Amino acid sequence: MDNCSNMKHILRYGTNAEQKYIEQIKNSFDLLAFNGNMLAYTPGAIAGFIMMHILKSKRSKGYFIDPITHAFQHDISTISSYSEKEKKIKIKKSVENLIEAYGEPIQSNINSEISVLPSHFNTPELKLEFCKNVINFQLNTIITELEKKGFMDYINNAALDISKLKPCFLIAPYFYLTTKPTDFKWLPLNCEFIKLTKSIANDQEVYAQLVVSKEILTNESFRNEILDEYTKVKPSGVLLWIDKFDDHDANISELNSFVEIIKKFTQNEIPIYNLYGGFFSTILTGFKNELGFELSGVGHALEYGESRAVVPVGGGIPTNKYYYYPLHNRLDYKDASTLLRSLGYFSVPPSDGAREYKKNICHCPTCMEVIQDDINNFSLFENTEFYDITLHGVKQKRSYASQDTKEICVLHYQYNKHKEFLEVEKRSLNDFISRLEKTNSDYAPHEPELSKQIDYLSNWSSVLKSLVGLK
Numbered sequence: 160m161d162n163c164s165n166m167k168h169i170l171r172y173g174t175n176a177e178q179k180y181i182e183q184i185k186n187s188f189d190l191l192a193f194n195g196n197m198l199a200y201t202p203g204a205i206a207g208f209i210m211m212h213i214l215k216s217k218r219s220k221g222y223f224i225d226p227i228t229h230a231f232q233h234d235i236s237t238i239s240s241y242s243e244k245e246k247k248i249k250i251k252k253s254v255e256n257l258i259e260a261y262g263e264p265i266q267s268n269i270n271s272e273i274s275v276l277p278s279h280f281n282t283p284e285l286k287l288e289f290c291k292n293v294i295n296f297q298l299n300t301i302i303t304e305l306e307k308k309g310f311m312d313y314i315n316n317a318a319l320d321i322s323k324l325k326p327c328f329l330i331a332p333y334f335y336l337t338t339k340p341t342d343f344k345w346l347p348l349n350c351e352f353i354k355l356t357k358s359i360a361n362d363q364e365v366y367a368q369l370v371v372s373k374e375i376l377t378n379e380s381f382r383n384e385i386l387d388e389y390t391k392v393k394p395s396g397v398l399l400w401i402d403k404f405d406d407h408d409a410n411i412s413e414l415n416s417f418v419e420i421i422k423k424f425t426q427n428e429i430p431i432y433n434l435y436g437g438f439f440s441t442i443l444t445g446f447k448n449e450l451g452f453e454l455s456g457v458g459h460a461l462e463y464g465e466s467r468a469v470v471p472v473g474g475g476i477p478t479n480k481y482y483y484y485p486l487h488n489r490l491d492y493k494d495a496s497t498l499l500r501s502l503g504y505f506s507v508p509p510s511d512g513a514r515e516y517k518k519n520i521c522h523c524p525t526c527m528e529v530i531q532d533d534i535n536n537f538s539l540f541e542n543t544e545f546y547d548i549t550l551h552g553v554k555q556k557r558s559y560a561s562q563d564t565k566e567i568c569v570l571h572y573q574y575n576k577h578k579e580f581l582e583v584e585k586r587s588l589n590d591f592i593s594r595l596e597k598t599n600s601d602y603a604p605h606e607p608e609l610s611k612q613i614d615y616l617s618n619w620s621s622v623l624k625s626l627v628g629l630k
């Protein structure tokens with residue numbers, strides 16, 4: 160669809176509590192991603208949000224719904240939680256609602272506490288019906304909810320573009336592929352789901368979500384078989400999710416394998432997106448001429464989610480960190496302040512420190528407001544609330560962010576992410592390579608002071624250099 164092309168920056172909506180942040184940074188991303196279980200759990204809150212912020216947005220913006228069909232193939236415990244009310248462990252309410260929407264063969268198996276297997280899809284009718292249910296959920300949930308609340312008259316009267324109430328594209332049902340024979344059996348079925356969904360989707364584009372383990376990523380024969388099968392069924396686009404794959408932690412061989420996947424789809428003219436990626440992925444969205452391939456987009460959540468594990472389904476939200484722009488990484492406050500101290504930001508008069516910070520580190524609207532003309536205000540990024548946790552019988556204190564700290568960490572993060580995409584538009588690939596090398600040589604001496612490594616900078620630059628034929 161026209162209004163969804165060139166949407167590179169995907170923001171994943173985590174919880175309804177994030178609405179107040181997304182409203183503030185609504186021009187800092189292109190496409191919103193909703194998880195099916197969230198939508199099934201609170202359709203009203205999400206429908207209202209889409210009406211206010213997508214329908215009314217002047218800038219062409221869209222959304223899509225991840226149907227998270229893989230949720231039903233894992234151990235039942237991964238979709239269960241303890242119900243205080245019923246005093247027992249049961250399927251989460253959000254997932255229960257999804258099961259109702261998707262029907263068979265999910266419903267009867269999960270209700271009998273059996274994980275879904277490829278063999279459960281044993282008739283052509285069952286497969287087709289399942290695809291229909293999964294896309295109807297994506298197409299109709301929002302509109303049905305707005306109709307129920309009586310908003311459709313208002314939308315029609317206000318002459319708002321009703322086509323934007325539909326997702327930008329539909330995602331065919333998908334299951335997680337690993338090198339285990341039982342999991343790999345999903346491959347032909349995943350491809351069949353793509354074909355079937357295309358046959359019933361009318362004018363809507365059908366994307367494939369390709370979810371694989373890290374073993375698949377690095378195993379050439381498994382990887383090639385999957386890529387061959389997916390390119391044959393020609394989805395309109397591919398949304399890639401590699402289990403726990405983090406640009407920052409990946410070694411050179413994993414980064415190269417990741418590139419191989421992008422190349423294959425680009426060569427077959429199928430747009431490919433990395434659903435959970437960091438700055439390395441963002442760089443790959445910008446240089447098709449130089450590299451011969453490109454990522455069409457990259458996603459993350461608000462201040463987390465640059466990588467994600469396939470299970471547990473849903474997962475928690477980690478504590479807030481500070482996004483350290485020159486390193487393109489989230490750091491604990493302690494690491495970030497240690498770096499600023501070592502680099503001399505606190506050894507000069509506080510107003511000079513503030514000026515240098517804005518010049519070299521960040522001058523986003525949040526930092527302008529927080530730092531003002533005193534570098535000591537950087538401490539506002541520190542989590543200062545505490546809770547008690549008992550580990551191995553020993554009581555410990557853990558820090559967490561107050562609402563104010565959370566807000567500035569989240570907004571500063573999103574401004575920085577937006578800036579990364581803007582920089583990719585502006586700068587050359589060689590410029591990025593030399594910046595990565597320079598940052599590495601500037602910061603490597605300080606690595607021993609940090610709780611995490613920064614060797615990803617040299618991994619990224621060497622992979623990029625080999626891709627453009629520089630040694």
Ligand SMILES: [Zn+2]
Pocket residue numbers: 521522523524525526527571574
């Ligand atoms: Zn900032």
